[in-house]
Amino acid sequence: MGLDYNIPEFIIERDQDRCIDCQVCQHQCANQVHAYDQDLEKMVAQDIDCVNCHRCVTLCPTNALIIRENPSEYKKNKNWTGNMIENIQKQAATGGILLTGMGNPTAKKIYWDHILLNASQVTNPSIDPLREPMELKTFLGRKPDQIEFDDNGELKDLPPQLELDIPIMFGAMSFGSISINACKSLAKAASDLGLMYNTGEGGLHQDLYQYGQRTIVQVASGRFGVHNEYLNAGAAVEIKVGQGAKPGIGGHLPGEKVGAEVSKTRMIPKGSDALSPAPHHDIYSIEDLRQLIYALKEATDYKKPVSVKIAAVHNVAAIASGIASAGADIIAIDGYRGGTGAAPTMIRDNVGIPVELALAAVDDRLRQEGLRKNVSLVVSGSIRNSADIVKAVALGADAVYIASAALISLGCHMCQKCYTGKCNWGIATQRPELVKRLNPEVGAQRVKNLITGWSHEIKEILGGMGINALESLRGNRLMLRGIDLTEKELEILGIKHAGK
Amino acid sequence: MKGSRAEEKIMSGCAISGILNRKGNRFSGEEIIDSIALMHERSNGLGGGFAAYGIYPEFKEQYAIHMFYDDLDAKEEVEYFLNRHFNIAVAEKIPTREVDKISNPPIIWRYFAMPNEQKLSEFGLADDEYVAQSVMNINANYRGAFVVSSGKNMGVFKGVGYPEDIGDFYKLEEYEAYLWTAHGRFPTNTPGWWGGAHPFTLLDWSIVHNGEISSYGANKRYLEMFGYKCTMQTDTEAITYLFDLMLRKHKLSLESAVKAVAAPLWSEIERMEPKEKKIATAIRTIYGNALLNGPFSIILGHKDGFLALNDRIKLRPLVVAEDEERTYVASEESAIREICSEPEKVWTPRGGEPVIGLLEGREEVWA
Numbered sequence: 001m002g003l004d005y006n007i008p009e010f011i012i013e014r015d016q017d018r019c020i021d022c023q024v025c026q027h028q029c030a031n032q033v034h035a036y037d038q039d040l041e042k043m044v045a046q047d048i049d050c051v052n053c054h055r056c057v058t059l060c061p062t063n064a065l066i067i068r069e070n071p072s073e074y075k076k077n078k079n080w081t082g083n084m085i086e087n088i089q090k091q092a093a094t095g096g097i098l099l100t101g102m103g104n105p106t107a108k109k110i111y112w113d114h115i116l117l118n119a120s121q122v123t124n125p126s127i128d129p130l131r132e133p134m135e136l137k138t139f140l141g142r143k144p145d146q147i148e149f150d151d152n153g154e155l156k157d158l159p160p161q162l163e164l165d166i167p168i169m170f171g172a173m174s175f176g177s178i179s180i181n182a183c184k185s186l187a188k189a190a191s192d193l194g195l196m197y198n199t200g201e202g203g204l205h206q207d208l209y210q211y212g213q214r215t216i217v218q219v220a221s222g223r224f225g226v227h228n229e230y231l232n233a234g235a236a237v238e239i240k241v242g243q244g245a246k247p248g249i250g251g252h253l254p255g256e257k258v259g260a261e262v263s264k265t266r267m268i269p270k271g272s273d274a275l276s277p278a279p280h281h282d283i284y285s286i287e288d289l290r291q292l293i294y295a296l297k298e299a300t301d302y303k304k305p306v307s308v309k310i311a312a313v314h315n316v317a318a319i320a321s322g323i324a325s326a327g328a329d330i331i332a333i334d335g336y337r338g339g340t341g342a343a344p345t346m347i348r349d350n351v352g353i354p355v356e357l358a359l360a361a362v363d364d365r366l367r368q369e370g371l372r373k374n375v376s377l378v379v380s381g382s383i384r385n386s387a388d389i390v391k392a393v394a395l396g397a398d399a400v401y402i403a404s405a406a407l408i409s410l411g412c413h414m415c416q417k418c419y420t421g422k423c424n425w426g427i428a429t430q431r432p433e434l435v436k437r438l439n440p441e442v443g444a445q446r447v448k449n450l451i452t453g454w455s456h457e458i459k460e461i462l463g464g465m466g467i468n469a470l471e472s473l474r475g476n477r478l479m480l481r482g483i484d485l486t487e488k489e490l491e492i493l494g495i496k497h498a499g500k
Numbered sequence: 501m502k503g504s505r506a507e508e509k510i511m512s513g514c515a516i517s518g519i520l521n522r523k524g525n526r527f528s529g530e531e532i533i534d535s536i537a538l539m540h541e542r543s544n545g546l547g548g549g550f551a552a553y554g555i556y557p558e559f560k561e562q563y564a565i566h567m568f569y570d571d572l573d574a575k576e577e578v579e580y581f582l583n584r585h586f587n588i589a590v591a592e593k594i595p596t597r598e599v600d601k602i603s604n605p606p607i608i609w610r611y612f613a614m615p616n617e618q619k620l621s622e623f624g625l626a627d628d629e630y631v632a633q634s635v636m637n638i639n640a641n642y643r644g645a646f647v648v649s650s651g652k653n654m655g656v657f658k659g660v661g662y663p664e665d666i667g668d669f670y671k672l673e674e675y676e677a678y679l680w681t682a683h684g685r686f687p688t689n690t691p692g693w694w695g696g697a698h699p700f701t702l703l704d705w706s707i708v709h710n711g712e713i714s715s716y717g718a719n720k721r722y723l724e725m726f727g728y729k730c731t732m733q734t735d736t737e738a739i740t741y742l743f744d745l746m747l748r749k750h751k752l753s754l755e756s757a758v759k760a761v762a763a764p765l766w767s768e769i770e771r772m773e774p775k776e777k778k779i780a781t782a783i784r785t786i787y788g789n790a791l792l793n794g795p796f797s798i799i800l801g802h803k804d805g806f807l808a809l810n811d812r813i814k815l816r817p818l819v820v821a822e823d824e825e826r827t828y829v830a831s832e833e834s835a836i837r838e839i840c841s842e843p844e845k846v847w848t849p850r851g852g853e854p855v856i857g858l859l860e861g862r863e864e865v866w867a
Binding site for chain 1: 688711712714715716717718721722724725726749750752756763765766767775778779782783784785786787788789791792793794795812813815
């Protein structure tokens with residue numbers, strides 16, 4: 001093919017005075033960037049292969065390594081940026097689709113950062129969560145309009161509910177896209193914290209059945225690993241229609257990631273590509289969705305809530321309303337910043353809408369139709385911190401899914417190369433020597449620490465608002481103000497501008 | 501100018517007081533005025549009001565609709581609506597007297613009326629629902645008109661001023677009720693709107709309220725899903741509607757409704773007996789958005805008695821006392837001692853602990 005026109009994205013600077021030639025960086029790098037040169041008698045690096053995952057930087061015992069963005073600059077051009085040029089070079093060399101991992105990194109407006117929270121002063125005392133009770137408990141599932149008693153005065157059972165001690169769940173990430181140790185870390189953390197985690201479309205590994213009560217089992221278009229035992233192993237079932245990072249397209253787990261365990265769990269031959277079709281081929285309409293919802297309810301004896309996950313797209317409000325009336329108990333909406341193990345870059349960066357706007361629109365529509373009190377609403381894509389969660393709940397969400405944040409707590413450094421299968425942190429990989437780097441006990445503890453920290457922060461924020469139970473924040477948009485937003489944006493979000 | 505409705509949520513602090521004669525014996529408005537007047541410092545002259553139950557025995561089967569009008573045009577428009585939808589037995593000005601400190605009152609009128617039978621069957625509604633919808637229609641859609649109260653054999657008298665002056669203005673010494681509640685208001689901003697004073701009402705429900713509800717935004721949007729229109733930008737209106745929803749429409753027991761608005765903590769629910777626990781959990785699951793959060797003490801008046809309630813961590817004062825025939829409730833004990841110097845029993849209810857005062861023989865007749 002001749003000359004590779006691409007230049008290294010990152011430059012590795014090694015302080016030779018510090019380097020002791022211990023070769024830790026070499027052993028740690030699955031991208032084979034570092035090597036010991038016998039002739040030169042020193043460590044050298046192939047910059048072009050570096051993904052900037054910081055594994056070597058973090059583990060270097062003498063802090064000898066610094067990784068920088070390549071400072072070489074293209075001639076200034078607001079239209080033909082370096083990134084645009086490099087993408088074209090890559091495609092000219094390969095003829096392929098541009099592939100990427102994790103969520104949309106582009107500089108489009110992040111609405112969370114344009115929303116400010118309220119606090120009490122004088123007329124209403126703020127509440128100190130260290131001294132007073134502060135309740136975050138949340139129930140997801142279909143609620144009746146009103147409480148009902150039978151003729152004997154006995155309470156009629158409510159439809160099945162998921163009980164969350166904190167309104168956070170770990171979003172769908174399949175075994176296959178992430179390692180078994182990452183799955184175990186999340187499942188254990190969810191169990192210990194009283195949350196839920198989601199299997200994604202990867203089936204349920206035998207080792208994970210023990211966490212069933214804290215598991216949402218997903219049914220997606222490939223139906224990988226879906227069988228009766230699987231459906232009944234979890235506490236809820238989620239139909240995945242779409243994903244924020246790649247609305248409208250399916251998924252592709254390359255054959256090299258399909259080892260013995262993934263093969264067995266997904267019920268596909270070892271080494272075969274796992275292709276999830278773009279649509280469910282039994283859902284071509286809303287009435288088809290209704291049939292699948294009820295098929296799954298039948299299969300689980302109406303004992304588990306059924307969630308439907310969609311990507312935030314232009315007419316998301318109408319779609320969500322249709323899903324609610326089709327019988328879903330929970331609607332999950334994934335925004336265009338949502339993460340992924342692999343997605344075409346053009347899709348990830350250009351398809352879908354921000355989850356903040358989608359959430360506001362969906363919550364409004366469901367309220368107009370009187371459905372919001374019956375159906376639960378979960379959002380994701382992307383929730384980066386506890387303040388985002390508070391804002392999401394005030395806009396109208398019952399709970400959030402976090403996925404990228406959970407992976408970051410496990411060690412992910414957002415290099416966005418999940419699709420290569422060479423995750424040096426043992427997360428997005430199936431290579432045994434990499435997987436074992438992530439100790440599930442340690443991983444679970446790190447995730448638990450993160451969520452514990454966030455829950456303290458949420459309690460502090462609620463207390464500041466003079467609220468001591470999360471349900472009083474839910475949909476309470478009076479607690480929000482916008483900053484640097486247009487009238488139209490404020491109208492869609494249903495909030496006032498700061499100062500009003 | 502009669503003032504205008506607020507465009508944003510009004511925050512206010514306040515004094516509240518209530519007296520129930522449990523035997524149903526009626527007494528004049530003088531004592532409730534004395535009681536609320538003692539707490540003068542808790543209000544700032546921007547709102548006072550009274551609810552009185554049992555005052556219209558001669559019309560006790562009729563809905564007593566108290567109205568404020570900004571001008572005669574508003575009155576004419578609403579009367580056109582009322583005439584089409586109700587059979588009006590009496591329409592009259594509510595008697596008032598000149599009081600120095602009360603200025604610019606609206607046109608204050610009352611009607612004793614029953615729903616028009618033909619319309620009622622046309623809409624297929626029960627009497628109460630028909631009246632409730634009419635009230636919300638007037639409040640939402642008729643500029644310059646405001647329904648002050650709409651229950652049977654009860655009425656609300658309120659306005660801009662200190663409560664004792666409002667009582668004087670309405671000649672409350674001439675009315676006799678078995679249950680009186682009163683309110684003195686201390687809003688932090690100054691919309692001098694008569695409709696914004698307490699009590700707020702719907703049908704037989706009346707609420708006087710001291711506090712601010714931090715959950716208002718959530719409560720309001722929840723109520724809207726059931727067709728309620730919160731047009732007055734106050735917490736108190738939302739509280740009234742929440743009780744109407746749960747007690748009248750959903751037929752919850754008073755105890756259950758309390759478990760929704762001042763929900764027991766999850767840690768308390770954990771310790772409950774299995775059956776009670778199941779009910780409390782179901783109520784919090786279904787009625788989570790009905791939870792009233794933030795500091796409040798309220799007196800919910802009703803034809804059968806009252807419910808007094810604090811927020812669940814008791815951020816506002818509330819004292820209760822009893823003597824042989826009466827139950828008293830007020831923001832401060834002094835306001836009770838002022839009219840009953842030696843009550844048999846005085847206590848301070850805990851946060852979230854309901855105090856229910858009922859007419860004798862009416863234990864189960866709420867809603």
